[in-house]
Amino acid sequence: MSIDMSQFHQVFFEECFEGLEAMEAGLLNLNIDDIDPEVINTIFRGAHSIKGGSGTFGFNNVADFTHIMETLLDEMRDGRRQVTQIAINILLGSVDCLREMISSIQNEEEVDESRVAQHTADLDNELNGVAESTPPPSHKVSAETIITEPSEVISDSSETSDTNEESGWKIAFCPYLDLLKTGNDPVRMFRELSELGELTSLANIQDVPSLFEMDPEECNISWDLKVMGDIPLDEIEEIFNWVEGDCELDIQPIAPKPVKKIAPPVSQAEPELDTEETIATQAKEPQQPTQPEIIVEQAEVSKDIEAIPKPPTTAPKEPNKKVQLDSDQSKLIVQVASSIRVDTSKIDALINMVGEVVITQSMLGLVGENFTMDKVDQLKKGLAQLERHTRDLQQSVMNVRMLPISFVFSRFPRLVHDISSKLGKKIELKLVGENTEIDKSVVELINDPLVHLIRNSLDHGIEMPANRIAAGKPETGTIELKAYHRGGHIVIEIIDDGHGMDKNKLIAKAVEKGLIDDSSVLTDKQAYELIFLPGFSTAEKLTDISGRGVGMDVVRRNIEALGGNIEISSELGHGTTIAIHLPLTLAILDGQSVAVGDETYIVPLVSIIESINITEKMLNKVAGKGETFRLRNQYIPIIRMHKIFNVQPSSKSKMGEGVIVVAEGQGVLCGLFVDDLLGQQQVVIKSLEANYRRVDGVSGATILGDGSVALILDVPGLVRFSNR
Amino acid sequence: MASILAVDDSASMRKMVTFTLKSAGYDVEEAVDGVDALEKAQSKQFDCIITDVNMPNKDGITLIKDLRAIANYKFTPMLTLTTESGMEKKMEGKAAGATGWIVKPFDPDQLLKTLKKVLG
Numbered sequence: 001m002s003i004d005m006s007q008f009h010q011v012f013f014e015e016c017f018e019g020l021e022a023m024e025a026g027l028l029n030l031n032i033d034d035i036d037p038e039v040i041n042t043i044f045r046g047a048h049s050i051k052g053g054s055g056t057f058g059f060n061n062v063a064d065f066t067h068i069m070e071t072l073l074d075e076m077r078d079g080r081r082q083v084t085q086i087a088i089n090i091l092l093g094s095v096d097c098l099r100e101m102i103s104s105i106q107n108e109e110e111v112d113e114s115r116v117a118q119h120t121a122d123l124d125n126e127l128n129g130v131a132e133s134t135p136p137p138s139h140k141v142s143a144e145t146i147i148t149e150p151s152e153v154i155s156d157s158s159e160t161s162d163t164n165e166e167s168g169w170k171i172a173f174c175p176y177l178d179l180l181k182t183g184n185d186p187v188r189m190f191r192e193l194s195e196l197g198e199l200t201s202l203a204n205i206q207d208v209p210s211l212f213e214m215d216p217e218e219c220n221i222s223w224d225l226k227v228m229g230d231i232p233l234d235e236i237e238e239i240f241n242w243v244e245g246d247c248e249l250d251i252q253p254i255a256p257k258p259v260k261k262i263a264p265p266v267s268q269a270e271p272e273l274d275t276e277e278t279i280a281t282q283a284k285e286p287q288q289p290t291q292p293e294i295i296v297e298q299a300e301v302s303k304d305i306e307a308i309p310k311p312p313t314t315a316p317k318e319p320n321k322k323v324q325l326d327s328d329q330s331k332l333i334v335q336v337a338s339s340i341r342v343d344t345s346k347i348d349a350l351i352n353m354v355g356e357v358v359i360t361q362s363m364l365g366l367v368g369e370n371f372t373m374d375k376v377d378q379l380k381k382g383l384a385q386l387e388r389h390t391r392d393l394q395q396s397v398m399n400v401r402m403l404p405i406s407f408v409f410s411r412f413p414r415l416v417h418d419i420s421s422k423l424g425k426k427i428e429l430k431l432v433g434e435n436t437e438i439d440k441s442v443v444e445l446i447n448d449p450l451v452h453l454i455r456n457s458l459d460h461g462i463e464m465p466a467n468r469i470a471a472g473k474p475e476t477g478t479i480e481l482k483a484y485h486r487g488g489h490i491v492i493e494i495i496d497d498g499h500g501m502d503k504n505k506l507i508a509k510a511v512e513k514g515l516i517d518d519s520s521v522l523t524d525k526q527a528y529e530l531i532f533l534p535g536f537s538t539a540e541k542l543t544d545i546s547g548r549g550v551g552m553d554v555v556r557r558n559i560e561a562l563g564g565n566i567e568i569s570s571e572l573g574h575g576t577t578i579a580i581h582l583p584l585t586l587a588i589l590d591g592q593s594v595a596v597g598d599e600t601y602i603v604p605l606v607s608i609i610e611s612i613n614i615t616e617k618m619l620n621k622v623a624g625k626g627e628t629f630r631l632r633n634q635y636i637p638i639i640r641m642h643k644i645f646n647v648q649p650s651s652k653s654k655m656g657e658g659v660i661v662v663a664e665g666q667g668v669l670c671g672l673f674v675d676d677l678l679g680q681q682q683v684v685i686k687s688l689e690a691n692y693r694r695v696d697g698v699s700g701a702t703i704l705g706d707g708s709v710a711l712i713l714d715v716p717g718l719v720r721f722s723n724r
Numbered sequence: 725m726a727s728i729l730a731v732d733d734s735a736s737m738r739k740m741v742t743f744t745l746k747s748a749g750y751d752v753e754e755a756v757d758g759v760d761a762l763e764k765a766q767s768k769q770f771d772c773i774i775t776d777v778n779m780p781n782k783d784g785i786t787l788i789k790d791l792r793a794i795a796n797y798k799f800t801p802m803l804t805l806t807t808e809s810g811m812e813k814k815m816e817g818k819a820a821g822a823t824g825w826i827v828k829p830f831d832p833d834q835l836l837k838t839l840k841k842v843l844g
Contacts, residue, residue: 003744003832007743008736008740011736011739012736015736045778048807049734049737049778052734053734053736055807055828057736181799181821182823183799184801188841189841239841242841
């Protein structure tokens with residue numbers, strides 16, 4: 001049977017990456033002073049699985065490479081090898097190398113052989129550094145070759161002396177009592193022998209106890225077997241391979257064939273002895289009163305053997321073809337793959353919901369069939385149910401796209417490990433809320449900003465150990481990476497216990513760079529926000545770790561592109577917290593629809609603080625800066641929507657008639673002046689950029705129930721836009 | 725057709741084994757580790773168990789030991805999937821009651837051929 005193995009490759013690759021991640025995490029967790037055997041075991045298992053799979057699926061270079069890693073890890077596991085930091089670093093490097101190899105294979109690119117060779121050399125050096133303690137592998141290999149070689153020679157010689165009908169093997173097989181308890185069954189083995197050649201068997205039952213004493217689970221019979229035919233020894237040996245140690249076995253070639261060449265002298269001498277012995281036992285047998293039974297038994301066995309249809313040597317061929325077809329198809333599918341792994345319980349929930357929708361639909365169908373006005377109530381009820389189910393269904397579908405944020409977080413221990421050792425700082429990374437779920441597309445896009453922020457915390461936030469001690473803090477700094485849900489958002493916080501941000505230093509720097517003028521008075525928050533300005537960097541000297549200060553504005557832009565925002569709070573001397581708020585999904589949002597003239601716009605519900613009605617008199621006009629109004633000691637700028645979008649104002653577009661929607665974007669409040677509030681609804685976001693082009697102040701569009709298109713407002717964008 | 729329980733913590737290997745066996749007409753169920761396998765084996769009688777050795781939660785050797793202790797699995801063929809370097813593992817498996825082993829890496833043909841040794 002040939003099965004196209006490529007259909008399993010995708011799964012295998014994914015598994016490899018998971019395995020590598022587990023190995024990496026394990027390696028980072030290893031404390032050389034206090035080795036946890038379970039951690040080593042996990043790392044070993046990762047290498048072991050990758051090796052097994054890559055061998056099976058034909059990626060021999062991966063298999064060879066992991067083999068060395070496995071050997072090294074095996075020795076660590078058995079305590080034969082000291083776990084050193086050097087070894088850990090080499091293994092970490094190998095994990096990286098392996099990851100590259102596998103992604104190259106996955107993308108059908110050339111594997112970087114020189115890199116592989118280098119890591120192989122590193123591993124070899126580490127492995128052979130204590131050469132004395134590593135004899136097993138080579139030893140085993142040689143043992144195997146010793147076993148196979150003679151049999152090959154014998155098979156060769158038997159081939160040369162073909163047509164010799166007399167050739168065959170005589171097998172004395174004497175199972176121990178417990179043979180059956182391993183699930184091995186002599187009958188099956190005899191059947192296999194009978195496939196090799198003509199088999200005759202003789203059962204010796206003199207050791208079978210009387211019925212009263214007999215334990216049916218024990219094997220009391222031994223056999224003398226003869227297989228005739230041109231059969232290589234190793235094929236016979238293979239059949240008895242599994243019962244080695246559970247029986248006494250003696251395999252001898254049957255006479256006339258000259259097996260002089262290589263066969264050791266012992267085996268030449270033995271046949272004679274053996275024949276004598278069997279003659280002796282056979283001679284004894286007739287005296288046994290149970291002889292008739294022997295014959296019956298024997299007959300049964302041989303009948304069995306004959307009755308078994310020559311196991312399908314031709315039959316499998318047809319299924320073969322079918323399998324090939326199938327696998328060809330699956331290959332096509334695999335190639336498209338950007339796959340996602342989904343918890344089965346989520347799919348079950350989905351199927352359940354679909355069932356509910358179908359039921360509701362058929363119920364509505366029934367109502368509609370002979371509709372009379374008295375069925376209106378029923379119809380309304382049905383529609384309400386449909387609405388509920390659709391919402392649940394939608395939720396379930398969205399859930400399928402949700403991934404635990406550990407997909408992102410799991411990369412950071414390595415990052416922190418590498419960077420802190422480079423910086424000479426002692427830093428512990430704590431991960432909290434790794435199971436918080438977030439949309440797959442957000443997962444993909446949030447990684448880079450997080451890497452940047454964490455690097456910043458490592459580099460600028462946490463102090464050198466000596467400085468920490470001087471400041472009365474523990475030598476080891478802590479960075480906490482925390483994720484949790486709040487409202488319709490997911491919040492990711494990066495909390496460090498470093499020296500915090502110095503407001504005055506930030507301001508001085510910004511002034512020096514000409515980003516603000518020195519007369520400006522800033523709140524703490526505004527001062528922290530300075531780091532998001534393009535071209536701002538406070539590190540006294542630039543390092544290769546957190547770069548040249550070009551990053552933070554990009555980080556902020558990326559997060560805002562995801563519909564999120566970023567906030568900083570800091571306490572000088574105690575640390576900094578950076579909080580990122582992100583929407584749970586990018587595909588659907590809860591919106592407030594508002595009317596402006598004849599148009600409808602959607603304001604994301606999360607950005608709305610409140611909606612109020614004010615009169616013209618409450619407005620303050622500020623020369624050159626538009627209008628504001630006072631809301632509980634705060635002056636809020638007003639954005640007249642019909643003006644900004646150039647919509648024909650309606651009768652309600654006068655202050656006093658319309659409504660001010662107070663919304664927040666990036667910590668800045670603004671009042672969106674609209675004609676009316678229409679209602680809240682969930683809207684499916686359609687990209688405007690993909691269908692048209694980017695428009696300032698608009699984050700996307702959606703299609704309303706009546707088929708018309710409504711634009712979704714981007715509040716921070718609107719604020720920026722209106723300030724221009 | 726004979727029913728087989730395939731136990732492996734690696735999804736790709738499990739899929740490969742399952743696919744191969746199913747296309748040969750066997751009735752196959754999967755388990756992800758020893759604990760899962762033991763549970764499945766107790767809820768249904770299998771004619772053969774094929775298990776990986778190195779697995780989290782419960783390894784293959786322990787699984788075989790546990791299964792052999794159950795009356796229904798006293799004589800059931802149980803095969804371990806093992807790497808060539810694991811001679812001690814083979815023996816350890818045998819001591820625990822394994823019927824035999826399949827050496828990794830293997831291809832579908834080898835798997836089916838080996839399986840024929842224990843299933844009629």
